Amino acid sequence: MAEKKTTLLSVRVTSTMRKEFNTKAKRFGDPSDIHRQLIDAFNEDRLTIQPPLNTESLYNVPRKED
Secondary structure (H helix, E strand, C coil): CCCCCCCCCCCCCCHHHHHHHHHHHCCCCCHHHHHHHHHHHHHCCCCCCCCCCCCCHHHHCCCCCC
16 A cells, blocks of 8 residues: 655745646646656655756755765
């Protein structure tokens, strides 16, 4: 039996960003399912984020070595 989902995770984004995400996510399933898959992939070190050219904060954190 799958673990019951009881905790909510939310983030504020612009309405444009939300619309773009939902449009693209709906091609693959429910947007909340895509959120879960992204979080799982990040937690399991299967997600690689390429930094934008003008951002530093998130991308200066050393990556955990396997």
